[in-house]
Amino acid sequence: MENQQVLFFQAIKATLPDYQNLALSVAEELGISTNEAYKKIRGDSSLTFQQIIKLSDCFDVPFLYSPKKSLSVTFSYLSVNEDLDMVNYLRNLLDNLKAIKNSKEKHITITTDDIPVFHFFKYPELTSFKLFFWANSANNIEVPFNSAFLSDEIIEISKQLHNTYLEIPSTEIWSKDTITGTLEQIRYAFEAGHLADTELAVKIVEQVRYCLTDMNMYAISSKKTIDPAHTFNWYNCDVLGSISYLVDFKDRMSCYNRFNTFNYLRTEDQPYCKQTKQWMQGLIMKSVSFSGQGEKHRNKYLYHAFAECDKLLREMNGG
Template sequence: MNNPQIAFFQSIKAVLPEYQNLALSIAEELGISTNEAYKKIRGDSNLTFQQIIKLSDCFDVPFLYSPKQSLSVTFSYLSVNEDLDMIGYLQNLLDNIKAIKNSNHKHITITTDDIPLFHFFKYPELTRFKLFFWANSTSNLEIPFSASFLSDEIIKISQELHATYLEIPSTEIWSKDTISGTLEQIRYAFEAGHLSDTELAVKIVEQVRYCLTDMNMYAISSKKTIDPNHTFNWYNCDVLGSIAYLVDFKDRMTCYNRFNTFNYLRTEDQAYCSQTKKWMQGLIMKSVSFSGQGEKHRNKYLYHAFAECDKLLNEITNG
């Protein structure tokens, strides 16, 4: 698409709930007639610079323009600041994931060497531990972990993130070591004395097992809930190369790249997203499917993962 203004309006349309009309929303925000709004949406009437800023701020959608087919890509920055504003970070993430869920057409493809955060958000102790570990790695603080780490409000937002993700069709591509990262974090925290409560450590490892059991159930039915629209495809690829989330809205895409443990760079540059999509499709071609009829390979993967959990449980309980 060569017209950045038309692409801009398509990006806005993608984040609107199904019941909300694009032209009426634009007309109301800019204080113009519906007819004029339609002209701007079609590209027959140009937006002013002030109107672009107003719409970008209102709908949280960037206006993207690359002069002369420049190879530069514009990213927005989703991160936890130096004050560790976890509530702000998670609320921002929740707003993003809700906007995806409310879109007419959506699908998330994830490549990851760590359990996608939405899965462990179902379990309070595991959620607290993962966010504790990330906070320590981000701030270089050496604080002890306890069951009361983080507020109930953070747990509530996390569980809402989990529930929302379940309602979005998705494909996940895990590496052979995806489970190892979380288990090594638990092992390190326990051995370093940050996680000194043996009973709590055991509970956290058990919740990792519950996550894997959830994954098995999603894969068996190829969906995450009883709703057949909430489809789920699970793959295993030995080598991934990066952690990325690609949201496909049919007429446009958004890509999230993870860095610095759990911060994200987001872009709606369609050329970049298209390259990412082709890369992910290539990975799928080289991957083993765990969904539906992929029972043999899935069971082998899970058997190894559960064995790793049991090994860590034995280390924790027997010293």
């Protein structure tokens, strides 16, 4: 229990801005002295069950405990109702991303066989289509694509998501078919008549190309902005097996596993996160680097990806 309590306070500290003192914040929330708060932070004094609940609710940090020899892992997730409230979903995603960005030390590692959503959010029509496709998948219905699906509020949140991600150091490991998923979604919607406006369909595919061009620019400089702190490493691995996001805060980690097309399971179980990190490091060892000097392999990958985009554009134009 003592070790879990120390880890619990470390997780709380990571959510606080630099100017906010952990002991003072805990003392204020629990109504105890600063000296007693320090004892609890060090593990010299045990938290009561009620105090754990109070701190968890206040700082939105779970207290994780597993019995000895137990292999169970606790995950949390955003519940999405039948109406699929995309605004609420995106705001929750933005809150999580901002918390990561505001942490003193952070790094995101992504393994994916689909282009990470944060790259889409720069482009309104592509964002609109992806959210439309997710909504149809979640509700098991098929309705025509309506560009009005993207409200001004969603456009604004999407821009914030994109800009926030750019400011977080990251490593992305793509599979050889990462580009295929999105293109197949567009192809299916076009052929099924859900994306009936050919001009709009062409624009969406072109925005996929823009995403790839962005990736190329990030990879060339090994950073996502002009700030050298916003590092970017891009790898290609033939076989990945899952879509995972690992956030490394140095003193703790969080892991997000995607499910149900667009949602995610989140855990801060450190043994699980450590195992995930080791798995990702193993993948990197088997991967080809696209960043920096990896120009030859990167160009070959992008040439194939652009060719797939061009093929879809020809199909849409009846070629």
